Structure formats: C-alpha cells, structure tokens
Amino acid sequence: MLVFIGKRMLQLIPVLFGVLLITFAVTRFTPGDPAELAAGEDATQAMIEATRTRLGLDRSLPVQFGLYALRAVQGDLGTSYILGYKVTTLIGQALVYTGQLALVAMIVTIVLGVPLGIVSAVRRDTAIDGIARLVALIGVSIPNFFFGLLMILLFSLYLGWLPSFGTGTWRHLILPGITLGTFSTGLIARLTRSSMLDTLEQDYIRTARAKGLAGWVVVYKHGLRNAGIAIVTVLGLNLGNLLAGSVLTESVFSFPGIGRLLVNSIFNRDYATVQGAILVIAIIYVLVNLLVDMLYAVVDPRIRY
Amino acid sequence: MRAVIRSNPLLREVVGSRIAQLSLFVTLLYVVVAAFGPQLAPYSEIEMLTLPRQAPSAEHWFGTDEIGRDIYSRMLVSARVAMTVGFVAVAIGLVFGFVMGVAAGYFGGWVDATLMRVVDVLLAFPGILLALAVITFLGPGLTNTMIAIGIGGIPGYARLVRGEVLSVLERDYISAARALGANHLRVIIKHVTPMLLSSLLVFSTAQLARAILAEAGLSYLGLGVQPPFPSWGGMISSGQRFFLSAPYMAIYPGMAIMVLVLALNMLGDSLRDALNPQLRKATTSSE
Numbered sequence: 001m002l003v004f005i006g007k008r009m010l011q012l013i014p015v016l017f018g019v020l021l022i023t024f025a026v027t028r029f030t031p032g033d034p035a036e037l038a039a040g041e042d043a044t045q046a047m048i049e050a051t052r053t054r055l056g057l058d059r060s061l062p063v064q065f066g067l068y069a070l071r072a073v074q075g076d077l078g079t080s081y082i083l084g085y086k087v088t089t090l091i092g093q094a095l096v097y098t099g100q101l102a103l104v105a106m107i108v109t110i111v112l113g114v115p116l117g118i119v120s121a122v123r124r125d126t127a128i129d130g131i132a133r134l135v136a137l138i139g140v141s142i143p144n145f146f147f148g149l150l151m152i153l154l155f156s157l158y159l160g161w162l163p164s165f166g167t168g169t170w171r172h173l174i175l176p177g178i179t180l181g182t183f184s185t186g187l188i189a190r191l192t193r194s195s196m197l198d199t200l201e202q203d204y205i206r207t208a209r210a211k212g213l214a215g216w217v218v219v220y221k222h223g224l225r226n227a228g229i230a231i232v233t234v235l236g237l238n239l240g241n242l243l244a245g246s247v248l249t250e251s252v253f254s255f256p257g258i259g260r261l262l263v264n265s266i267f268n269r270d271y272a273t274v275q276g277a278i279l280v281i282a283i284i285y286v287l288v289n290l291l292v293d294m295l296y297a298v299v300d301p302r303i304r305y
Numbered sequence: 306m307r308a309v310i311r312s313n314p315l316l317r318e319v320v321g322s323r324i325a326q327l328s329l330f331v332t333l334l335y336v337v338v339a340a341f342g343p344q345l346a347p348y349s350e351i352e353m354l355t356l357p358r359q360a361p362s363a364e365h366w367f368g369t370d371e372i373g374r375d376i377y378s379r380m381l382v383s384a385r386v387a388m389t390v391g392f393v394a395v396a397i398g399l400v401f402g403f404v405m406g407v408a409a410g411y412f413g414g415w416v417d418a419t420l421m422r423v424v425d426v427l428l429a430f431p432g433i434l435l436a437l438a439v440i441t442f443l444g445p446g447l448t449n450t451m452i453a454i455g456i457g458g459i460p461g462y463a464r465l466v467r468g469e470v471l472s473v474l475e476r477d478y479i480s481a482a483r484a485l486g487a488n489h490l491r492v493i494i495k496h497v498t499p500m501l502l503s504s505l506l507v508f509s510t511a512q513l514a515r516a517i518l519a520e521a522g523l524s525y526l527g528l529g530v531q532p533p534f535p536s537w538g539g540m541i542s543s544g545q546r547f548f549l550s551a552p553y554m555a556i557y558p559g560m561a562i563m564v565l566v567l568a569l570n571m572l573g574d575s576l577r578d579a580l581n582p583q584l585r586k587a588t589t590s591s592e
Contacts, residue, residue, distance in 0.1 A: 011425075014422045014425070014426070015422070015425045015426055015429055018422070018423070018425070018426030018429070019426060019429050019430075021426075022426065022430075022438065023438070025442070026438045026439070026441050026442040027441060027442075029442060030441065030442060137567060137570055137571065137574075138563070138567065140570060141514070141563055141566040141567040141570050142559075142563045142566075143518055143521050143522060143525075143538075143541075143559065143562050143563065143566075145522065145525050145538075145541065146521075146541055146555070146559035146562065146563065149541065149545060149548065149555055149559070150556075150559070152548070153548060153549075153552055157548065157549050240431030240432070241431055241432055243431060243434075244430075244431040244432030244433050244434045245432060245433075247433060247434070247437065247522075247526070248433070248522050248525065248526070251525075251526055252545075262437065263437075263526055263528070266437065266440070266441050266528060267527070271441075274441050278430070278434060278437070278438050278441075281430075281431070281434055282429045282430050282431075282434070285429060285430075285431050286429045
C-alpha cells in the first residue's frame with residue numbers, strides 16, 4: 001500500500017511541472033507587453049523598464065519560468081494589477097463561494113442522481129426506466145447556463161421564490177447549486193444504472209434472492225453496496241467537473257466564485273489572476289483524483305497496483 | 306441501399322432501433338440545416354430589418370432580437386457555426402489523439418511514457434478549463450474556438466486509442482503480419498487501425514456533443530465565436546438581458562442546442578449498444 005501511495009505521489013511531480021509550464025506559457029506569450037500592463041496606463045518608459053526589472057521580465061524565459069515555479073510552490077502567485085490584491089487572496093475568497101456551490105451541487109447529484117439510477121435499474125425496461133433514462137440524458141445534454149436561465153425565469157422572475165443573483169443566505173445557493181449539479185446528476189444516474197445492472201446480474205444476488213430475502217434488501221444491501229464503489233469514485237472525480245462547470249454557472253448567476261473570477265480576468269487581461277485561477281483549479285483537480293485513487297485502493301482489496 | 310444495410314450488422318442494428326432512427330434523423334436534419342442554413346434563412350442574419358424585440362409572428366417566426374434581426378434566420382446560420390466548430394474540433398482531437406495513442410501503444414517504452422505524461426498534464430485541466438487557457442493565449446474567435454476545443458479532446462482520444470492498440474497487438478495475426486515482414490506503418494494501417502474504427506465512431510459521437518456544448522458555453526461567455534457571426538451561445542447571452550420581456554430570444558437557441566446534443570448522445574448510446582452487444586445495458590458516461 002505504501003509503495004502504491006509513494007508511486008502515485010511520484011507520478012504527480014511531472015504532472016504538476018507540466019501544469020506549471022502550461023499556465024506559464026499561456027499567460028506569458030499573450031499579445032502585449034506584460035511590463036507595460038503591470039506598470040499601469042500612464043506609466044513612463046522609465047517606470048515600465050523599472051517594472052520589467054522588478055518582475056524579472058528582462059531575464060531569459062527559462063529563468064522566468066523557474067522564478068514563477070519557485071514562487072508558486074511557496075504559495076506566491078503574484079499580484080493582480082487590475083484589482084490591486086494578491087492573487088492568492090482573490091482566489092481564496094472566490095474558492096469559499098465556489099466551495100459552497102460545489103457542495104450544494106454534490107448534494108443535488110447524490111440525492112437526485114443515485115436514486116434515479118437505482119429506480120431505472122430495478123425497473124429495467126419499463127416506462128419508469130424510460131422516463132428516468134430520458135431525464136438523465138437531458139441532464140447531460142442541456143447546456144447548464146441555459147438550464148440556469150430557465151430556472152431563473154421560473155423561480156425568480158415568475159414565482160419570485162428565490163433570488164437570481166447575489167450571495168449571503170442559503171437561498172442564494174439553491175438555483176446556482178442545482179444548475180451546477182445538472183450535468184453530474186445525469187452522469188451519476190447513468191452510471192448508477194449501469195453499475196447496478198451489472199451487480200444485479202451477479203451470482204450472489206441470485207443466491208440472495210433464492211434465500212428468500214425481500215427484494216429491497218437485495219437491491220440495497222447486496223446491490224448498492226457493491227455498485228457503490230464505482231459510484232463513489234465517479235462522484236469524487238466529478239469534483240473537477242464541478243469546478244470547471246462553475247465557470248458557466250457563476251457567470252449566469254453573477255456568483256463571485258473562482259469561475260467568474262477567471263472569466264472576468266481573461267476579459268481584463270489580468271494575466272496574473274488568470275494564471276493563478278487555472279493553476280489552482282488544476283491542482284485541486286489533480287489532488288482530488290489522487291485522493292480518490294488512494295481511497296479506491298483502500299476500499300477495494302482486490303485492487304493491487 | 307437496402308442490401309448495404311442488410312449486409313452490415315452495425316447499420317442493421319442502428320436502423321432497426323426506433324430511438325436510433327429518431328436520433329439519426331434529428332442529427333441529419335441539423336447537418337442539412339448547417340449545410341443550407343444561409344439559403345434556407347428567410348432574412349439576412351446580420352442586417353437589422355425591423356423593430357427590436359418583436360414577439361414571434363407570421364413574418365418573424367421566432368421574433369426579432371435586440372437590434373431587430375430575425376432570430377429564426379440567425380439560428381439557422383448558427384447551426385452551421387456550431388456544426389463547423391464541432392466537426393473541426395473533433396477532427397483535431399481525433400487526428401492528434403490517434404497519432405499519440407498509436408505511437409504510445411505500438412512502440413511502448415519511453416515513447417509511451419513520454420506521451421502519456423503529456424496526456425496526464427492535459428487531463429489535469431477539467432472540462433472547459435483547457436479551452437479557456439488556450440483562448441487566453443490565442444484570443445477569441447471562430448478559428449481559435451475550434452483549436453481550443455479540439456486540444457481539449459486530444460487526451461481522451463490518445464488514452465482510448467492506446468488502450469485499444471495494446472489489446473489488438475496481443476492478437477496472433479499481428480505477430481503473423483510482423484513475421485511476414487510487414488513494416489510498422491503497414492501493420493498500423495492495415496491491421497491495427499481497422500480494429501479501432503468502431504470504438505472511435507462511438508467516442509467521436511460523444512465528443513461531437515461535448516464540442517458543441519463547449520462552443521455554446523464559450524460563445525455564451527463572449528470568449529468563443531464573435532459577432533457578427535451568430536452563435537446559439539451568443540444569442541442566449543444577449544437574450545438574457547431581456548429575459549423577462551422577451552424570453553423567446555434565449556429560449557429558442559437554448560432548445561436548438563439541447564435537442565442537437567440530446568440526439569447526438571442518444572445516437573452515441575445506440576451505436577455503442579449496437580457495436581457491443583455484451584454492454585447492451587451499460588450506459589456509461591459521455592465524459
């Protein structure tokens with residue numbers, strides 16, 4: 001087990017190096033002079049040159065990358081020249097909001113997606129299965145920003161039950177949370193159905209039924225428990241989708257999370273923040289994947305790497 | 306035509322299922338609209354014709370937008386934009402992913418190790434994030450949107466192709482071909498590639514759905530296809546501002562995206578079921 005964990009940690013190093021390289025390249029080679037951008041609009045030539053030296057932009061590219069990587073590893077992502085704050089501060093604030101949103105989306109996914117898949121599998125090839133499958137398919141097919149707008153139309157504009165933008169109370173989290181969770185709900189429902197069907201065909205399920213166990217005991221105790229490993233894995237991996245999906249959802253609801261910070265920064269050509277936001281999302285995603293892999297190995301003793 | 310369908314088990318299966326028929330019909334309808342959209346459109350998609358934000362009527366079926374352009378015409382032309390971005394992006398992912406996957410699987414060793422580390426790095430950016438990173442670098446626009454979404458598709462193809470190549474290489478006829486003196490290129494083209502076609506077809510259908518959703522998302526954010534090109538995502542974005550007084554401005558384009566992606570996902574499911582009878586019941590993810 002320790003060997004496996006060690007191996008997986010080592011594999012992380014080239015990935016993180018590559019992520020740093022891509023975020024550096026993507027923002028360093030954008031059109032325009034970064035020193036000029038950083039120095040501000042009415043900077044004189046001398047001020048621009050001073051900024052260039054201060055930021056190390058006059059050094060060779062490998063040295064610049066080395067400095068960037070070194071600072072990033074120490075938790076320093078630079079300063080946003082547009083917003084006037086440290087990038088880590090901005091991202092920290094935004095992540096608190098996105099975290100709340102992702103939590104609501106995850107709850108929606110578990111509460112709606114898993115039962116939808118179970119019902120679909122247990123009532124296989126009936127009308128209920130058909131409807132459940134269609135709902136799940138719509139979940140993965142509807143653009144989530146469009147779904148968000150439809151919900152705003154219904155619940156905010158027509159019915160007036162929930163706010164369509166802003167933050168502060170739990171009511172502000174409901175519509176964006178559901179919107180963010182739409183795709184993963186459909187995904188999990190589809191996955192739950194297929195892994196339940198696989199499990200329900202196993203011999204031990206037939207044995208359990210033959211023993212005379214009640215139908216629901218077989219489904220939940222023997223079926224779901226064993227199908228559960230795959231479901232939990234995908235739920236974990238899905239966190240990355242939620243973080244990336246927050247880009248669109250947060251734009252619909254003007255929600256001050258990391259997705260909206262990223263999009264606004266792209267528009268403002270605030271490259272330090274763009275770089276930081278992409279880097280942080282990628283690192284969270286990679287670390288969560290690692291964690292899920294490890295849990296998987298702990299939970300399922302059949303898995304040996 | 307009949308004979309062709311009957312002789313090919315895949316086609317027979319797909320044509321035999323009603324859901325598959327429906328999704329294939331809808332998809333082909335979009336392809337036709339994409340091909341002839343500008344000719345089918347009753348009005349220009351760019352010119353301002355009349356008063357802004359008119360409700361749907363006999364003259365303007367889906368109403369007019371914020372500066373008086375015909376929404377129905379703009380939607381027809383958007384179909385071409387969406388399909389073009391979708392197909393080109395999928396082609397980029399397919400070509401680069403295929404080459405990487407074949408190279409990694411076929412040659413193994415350090416080639417495999419290096420290429421798979423590159424794939425790992427690309428996979429570290431979930432969903433639309435990689436496309437956003439590329440757009441930051443290249444800037445928005447039609448061509449850049451295709452490239453950005455296409456790059457996002459490469460790692461998925463590379464992994465799929467590598468896995469399939471590894472399983473094909475274990476078969477005896479590959480060793481036989483090699484023993485007969487076939488060179489690498491011949492083995493890859495004549496013996497390996499044909500075995501991959503069906504899984505590539507299924508995967509590409511799902512990828513097309515993914516690419517079309519990504520284009521809609523990027524254009525909605527204002528980072529994808531730029532005006533004056535119409536795009537469904539961009540139309541939803543401008544409709545959002547008048548959502549209470551003129552909800553049709555956003556709802557029609559939104560439905561257009563949803564129906565297309567739904568049809569593609571259903572088609573992908575049907576193809577997978579047809580190609581893989583053992584997995585008939587499995588409805589695994591389209592990413």
